């Protein structure tokens with residue numbers, strides 16, 4: 024077991040990627056704190072882990088609220104006495120043309136994705152320093168390499184999280200706290216269901232995404248969770264300040280292939 028007895032807080036763990044991280048961390052021996060806004064999805068995740076023989080508790084927490092984050096960290100310490108790993112996963116995915124982005128939209132995305140990551144880190148780090156060791160994994164996105172039109176608050180928040188990741192990594196490296204970002208490509212969670220539901224033609228939608236992802240498919244939440252296990256484990260002991268892309272090759276591809284067979288281009292063939 025790669026995370027045996029490590030105490031891990033996972034935010035936004037009621038659904039999608041966070042749920043999978045909580046479940047797979049528990050199967051790797053971690054004691055998991057399932058932290059999310061709603062008991063209706065967070066409590067069943069914790070109950071499911073316990074009924075499969077793992078260790079987990081649910082704590083209701085909106086990561087944008089300082090009071091709730093403080094209470095979350097206090098509860099983790101009261102229950103387990105330490106915090107080894109913090110996974111800042113809670114995030115709002117957001118797509119809207121910039122002219123329609125109202126200040127309240129901006130605040131909601133920034134407060135969840137960026138302020139939430141700051142608050143959770145700020146409350147956990149003193150405990151990690153006291154323990155002499157700690158580990159933070161920030162779930163960011165492939166948008167931290169290149170952006171999509173119509174995602175300004177999300178892009179701004181996640182780029183800032185990568186900046187925060189690198190800043191904390193260098194500040195705390197000598198004190199044995201590692202901080203890394205993990206950037207998923209398109210993953211099969213609610214957002215993928217929403218994309219498919221919005222498409223006028225499902226086959227066209229699947230073909231479009233297939234051409235944009237060299238692996239030819241969307242990723243699974245489990246594929247992100249196993250990468251988080253690696254970063255949180257001692258196997259990654261020399262990795263800090265990294266932004267690891269888990270995207271089926273999406274960000275390595277300049278543009279998708281032409282929908283016709285292109286001519287071989289061989290440089291100076293006309294000379």
Ligand SMILES: NC(=O)c1ccc[n+]([C@@H]2O[C@H](COP(=O)([O-])OP(=O)(O)OC[C@H]3O[C@@H](n4cnc5c(N)ncnc54)[C@H](O)[C@@H]3O)[C@@H](O)[C@H]2O)c1
Nearest residue numbers: 035037038039040060085086112113114164207209210212
């Ligand atoms: N799914 C993807 O394709 C994808 C791609 C790149 C990055 N991500 C990132 O991965 C993370 C998880 O995404 P997902 O697709 O699993 O999302 P999701 O919407 O399926 O699940 C997110 C979870 O976070 C919770 N949450 C939202 N706001 C919260 C808050 N303020 N406080 C506490 N909990 C909150 C939700 O209730 C939900 O349980 C996000 O940070 C997202 O930006 C997802």
